[in-house]
Structures are given as C-alpha cells and as structure tokens.
Amino acid sequence: MLKIYPDKTKKKRAKQFLLNDPENPPQIAANTRTIPGIITQRGCTYAGCRGVVIGPMHDVLHITHGPIGCSFYSWQTRRNLARPTPGQINYLQYSMTTDMMEDEIIFGGEKKLAAAIREAYRIFKPKAIAVYATCPVGLIGDDIHTVCRLAKEELGINIFGFSCEGYKGVSQSAGHHIANNGVFKHMVGLDDTPDDAEFRINMLGEYNIGGDAWEIDSLLRKCGIHVTATLSGDISYEQVTRCHTVDLNIVQCHRSINYMADMMEKKFGIPWFKVNFIGAETTAKSLRKIAKYFDSKKLTDRVEEVIAQEMAVLRPIRDDVRSRCQGKTAALFVGGSRAHHYQDLFRDMGMKTIAAGYEFAHRDDYEGRAVLPTIKIDADSRNIEEISVEADPRRFRARKTPEQNAALEAGGFTYKDYEGMMKEMSKNTLVIDDISHHEIEKLIEIYKPDVIGSGIKEKFIIEKLGVPCKQLHSYDYGGPYAAFTGAANFYKEIDRMVNTKVWKLVTAPWKGDPTVPARPVLK
Numbered sequence: 342m343l344k345i346y347p348d349k350t351k352k353k354r355a356k357q358f359l360l361n362d363p364e365n366p367p368q369i370a371a372n373t374r375t376i377p378g379i380i381t382q383r384g385c386t387y388a389g390c391r392g393v394v395i396g397p398m399h400d401v402l403h404i405t406h407g408p409i410g411c412s413f414y415s416w417q418t419r420r421n422l423a424r425p426t427p428g429q430i431n432y433l434q435y436s437m438t439t440d441m442m443e444d445e446i447i448f449g450g451e452k453k454l455a456a457a458i459r460e461a462y463r464i465f466k467p468k469a470i471a472v473y474a475t476c477p478v479g480l481i482g483d484d485i486h487t488v489c490r491l492a493k494e495e496l497g498i499n500i501f502g503f504s505c506e507g508y509k510g511v512s513q514s515a516g517h518h519i520a521n522n523g524v525f526k527h528m529v530g531l532d533d534t535p536d537d538a539e540f541r542i543n544m545l546g547e548y549n550i551g552g553d554a555w556e557i558d559s560l561l562r563k564c565g566i567h568v569t570a571t572l573s574g575d576i577s578y579e580q581v582t583r584c585h586t587v588d589l590n591i592v593q594c595h596r597s598i599n600y601m602a603d604m605m606e607k608k609f610g611i612p613w614f615k616v617n618f619i620g621a622e623t624t625a626k627s628l629r630k631i632a633k634y635f636d637s638k639k640l641t642d643r644v645e646e647v648i649a650q651e652m653a654v655l656r657p658i659r660d661d662v663r664s665r666c667q668g669k670t671a672a673l674f675v676g677g678s679r680a681h682h683y684q685d686l687f688r689d690m691g692m693k694t695i696a697a698g699y700e701f702a703h704r705d706d707y708e709g710r711a712v713l714p715t716i717k718i719d720a721d722s723r724n725i726e727e728i729s730v731e732a733d734p735r736r737f738r739a740r741k742t743p744e745q746n747a748a749l750e751a752g753g754f755t756y757k758d759y760e761g762m763m764k765e766m767s768k769n770t771l772v773i774d775d776i777s778h779h780e781i782e783k784l785i786e787i788y789k790p791d792v793i794g795s796g797i798k799e800k801f802i803i804e805k806l807g808v809p810c811k812q813l814h815s816y817d818y819g820g821p822y823a824a825f826t827g828a829a830n831f832y833k834e835i836d837r838m839v840n841t842k843v844w845k846l847v848t849a850p851w852k853g854d855p856t857v858p859a860r861p862v863l864k
C-alpha cells in the first residue's frame with residue numbers, strides 16, 4: 342500500500358500503519374500533521390468547533406466570522422437533527438456569516454463583526470450568540486473576543502467567541518478542544534436549577550446524527566434514567582447552563598468531549614465513564630453499568646426488564662441477518678470514535694472488521710488510556726488555551742463517598758476502563774491512521790472487504806471499485822443506528838448492501854480502457 346510513496350513519506354506513513362496485537366497494542370503515530378500531497382479525509386479546526394461540538398445547540402445563534410465558504414460548508418451537512426418542543430426556538434436551519442471581503446481582509450473585520458452581531462440581535466433576540474473565527478481572521482489578527490465582550494455589555498445577552506481558525510491544529514480535533522473549553526467557560530454552571538428526577542445524567546459525546554440521541558434518550562427513559570442534557574445533540578442553551586446539576590456523566594464519543602467530562606469532574610465532582618450505544622450487546626452492557634453505578638435494586642431490575650423486552654424483539658431480526666452475513670468482512674475508516682464503536686454492530690451480525698482506523702483520533706483512542714504513560718498526548722493542544730479549573734463548592738446531590746466508591750470498585754466496577762480500539766480488534770487485523778485515497782484503493786485490491794464504512798469523500802471511489810460503502814458520518818440519509826431500535830435498522834441495511842448482486846455488475850470505467858479521449862480543441 343505504501344510502495345508508490347517517496348522514501349521519506351513511506352517512512353512517516355509506516356508509523357501510522359500496523360498489524361494489531363490486542364494483548365499489547367503497538368504504538369501508533371496518531372494526531373500528527375498529514376503529509377502534504379496525500380489526499381486525507383480530515384476536516385479543519387473550525388469544522389470541529391462550529392460544526393461538531395457547539396453548532397448543534399439549536400437556540401444559540403451561530404455567526405461565522407469569515408468569507409462565505411466556511412459558513413456555507415457548515416450549513417446542515419452533518420444531519421445533527423433537532424426537534425425543539427413547541428414554542429422553543431430553532432436557528433439550525435440558518436447559516437449566519439459576516440461574509441468577509443477583500444476590504445475586511447486588508448483593513449480588519451472587527452467593525453463588520455460588531456455590526457453583524459447587532460443586526461442578528463435586532464432580528465432574532467437570541468439568548469446567546471457564538472462567534473467562530475475562520476483562517477483569515479487569525480491571519481489578520483481580528484480580536485473577536487473583545488468584540489464579543491463589548492457586544493455582551495451593550496446588548497445584555499451572553500456573547501462569546503471561539504478562536505477556532507481552521508489551520509490551528511492538525512485536524513478537527515483541535516476544534517473539539519477549543520469548543521469544550523468555551524462551552525465550559527461561558528455556559529456550564531450558569532443556572533443551578535436541577536431537574537426533578539431520581540437518576541439524573543448527561544449524555545456526553547452524542548450528536549443526534551440521524552436521530553441517534555432520541556433513541557438513546559427514549560431507551561434511558563424507559564429504564565427510569567433521566568437525561569438533563571445531551572452534549573451536543575438536540576440541546577438548548579438553557580439545558581447546557583444547567584448540566585452541572587446531574588449525578589453522572591456518561592461519555593460516548595470520548596474523542597470530542599473528554600475535556601468537558603474531565604473539567605466537570607474537577608469543578609463539580611461529577612464522575613464519568615464511557616458507554617457505547619452503538620450495537621445491541623454493548624448497549625445492554627452500558628445500561629447495566631449505569632445501573633451498577635446508581636446501586637439501586639429498582640433500577641437494576643428495570644434495566645434487566647427493558648433489555649429482555651428489547652432483545653426479544655431484536656433477536657429474531659439479528660438471527661435472520663446473521664444467517665446471510667455471518668463471516669463477511671468490513672473495514673471502517675471514520676472520524677475519532679465510530680471506526681471503533683461500529684465494530685460492535687458488525688460483531689452482533691457475525692461480521693468481522695478486518696481493517697480500521699480513525700481520521701484524527703489520538704493515541705489513547707487507539708491504544709487505550711490504561712496503556713499510555715502519563716505524558717501529554719495531545720500534540721495539537723499546544724495551540725489551545727488551557728483553562729484553569731478549580732473545585733466549585735456547588736454540589737447538587739451527594740456524590741459517592743470514597744467508601745462507597747471503594748465498595749463499588751470492589752464489586753468489579755471501574756470508572757476509567759477505557760481501552761481504545763486496538764484491544765477490541767483481533768490479532769493481525771490492520772490498523773491505519775488517517776488513511777489516504779490511494780491506500781483505500783489498495784486496501785480494496787488486497788483485502789476485498791464486503792463493506793466499507795467511511796465518509797462522503799471516499800464513498801464514490803469505493804463504490805466505483807465495486808464495494809458497497811455505508812456512509813457512517815451522516816448515514817446516507819438513513820439511521821438512527823443507536824440503541825436496540827437503531828441496531829435493527831443497521832442490520833437490515835447492511836444485510837441488503839452486502840448480499841445484493843449489484844456490486845458484482847459494476848466495472849470501473851478505467852478497467853476497460855484507462856485512457857480518457859481528449860476533447861477536440863475548438864478553433
């Protein structure tokens with residue numbers, strides 16, 4: 342796969358390619374700059390901040406400070422769905438920008454930004470406005486934070502900025518970090534009103550793509566567990582301001598939101614652990630873990646009852662697709678968590694993931710936190726302002742005492758049992774970080790997986806080579822795939838994709854005649 346690269350590139354890429362050993366995960370060079378010339382699938386820091394983490398908050402008014410393109414490409418392409426209750430406001434269908442032109446690039450864009458904030462306030466009267474800096478803003482040095490502070494004083498609403506210039510990190514990952522810091526600093530902890538419920542949690546790292554968060558929310562509700570806030574899927578400003586009042590944070594996409602989980606633990610004493618609602622077996626495991634944490638017989642019994650009910654419906658569907666899918670293979674190259682999480686769904690179906698990799702995850706997402714020494718693992722965080730977090734006297738319900746925690750852990754419970762992708766993949770499967778277009782083509786030629794899960798940039802290359810591609814970012818307009826109901830949707834779709842004969846009928850046009858006839862030159 343690396344043969345065509347020049348020696349220097351080959352040497353660097355080789356550090357991001359390995360054969361897995363689950364017992365002792367080898368070290369991978371993740372979260373490093375993509376080598377120029379390689380066609381990567383990665384996105385930028387602005388995408389990670391505005392697009393991913395904070396963009397889904399539906400009644401915060403998001404203003405992109407920059408030329409029109411950045412705003413246009415973050416306009417509803419991610420399928421982070423919102424269904425505000427009647428009377429609630431939803432700005433997600435809008436895409437607001439300062440539309441910077443040459444004049445602003447030369448003379449500065451601060452005045453235009455201040456005017457845009459005033460105009461947006463006059464029209465929409467939002468509770469909060471978030472401003473996002475794009476590459477040119479950082480290059481010319483506009484001080485968006487001062488503009489936001491002055492506007493906040495003038496208009497009396499919450500206004501804050503994110504220095505998430507696209508070039509800042511090596512991928513969208515830096516944008517997650519910047520967004521987490523900003524949301525924590527400017528929103529979390531503003532309203533101390535807790536929800537009136539027995540088991541209160543936040544679902545962190547779930548973005549409601551194709552309605553996933555709704556599936557998870559309704560499953561948890563069936564069990565008697567109350568979700569105060571899902572960060573950041575179908576969430577309001579007001580929910581974010583109160584999310585420090587919960588008893589527990591559960592984290593699904595660790596890559597994008599581990600910073601928030603850590604900061605909330607440090608400041609408000611809220612414990613957290615990882616869950617995964619992608620896959621039926623792992624959904625059941627996650628529910629049991631939450632029940633164990635709360636240590637309530639009532640909750641444990643209810644969780645077992647719900648799992649039994651859901652599995653009774655799901656089992657015949659799973660067994661039916663298994664009869665056709667057992668033994669088939671998948672490859673997964675997605676973002677910073679799905680290339681790991683979706684392996685559980687394929688496992689449910691009897692399918693094996695033979696190759697996987699993230700676009701931008703860090704070493705801990707591959708190798709597991711436990712195997713990493715306590716070194717600074719976020720290579721890109723050098724550009725990011727570290728915010729100091731101190732313990733806050735506000736505690737909304739007694740957290741577990743050290744004695745209770747010791748008893749929990751003696752019973753086999755672990756908070757930080759986060760293992761990463763490699764420990765859960767079989768021996769000698771391929772792990773490839775930041776895969777390129779060329780490498781995907783070679784992977785298909787050599788390994789011929791029955792299905793590939795990836796993104797929109799690779800999808801059509803894969804399908805032209807005769808392999809079905811499930812788009813695992815925005816789900817090809819499908820989904821939800823989370824929890825038990827979502828799993829059934831996924832099984833059925835993948836069954837259709839890997840068992841149809843249509844892919845065998847595809848011959849890539851260049852296979853017949855690799856030359857493209859030149860068009861006659863018009864005189």
Ligand code: CFM
Binds near residue numbers: 597815
């Ligand atoms: Fe987390 Fe995500 Fe992902 Fe991600 Fe993304 Fe996404 Fe993704 Mo696209 S937050 S890391 S930055 S699970 S947008 S909802 S699908 S690359 S694997």
Ligand code: HCA
Binds near residue numbers: 798
């Ligand atoms: C992003 C968003 C993205 C892109 C998906 C893709 C998403 O990274 O800015 O490349 O297909 O999920 O929409 O990850």
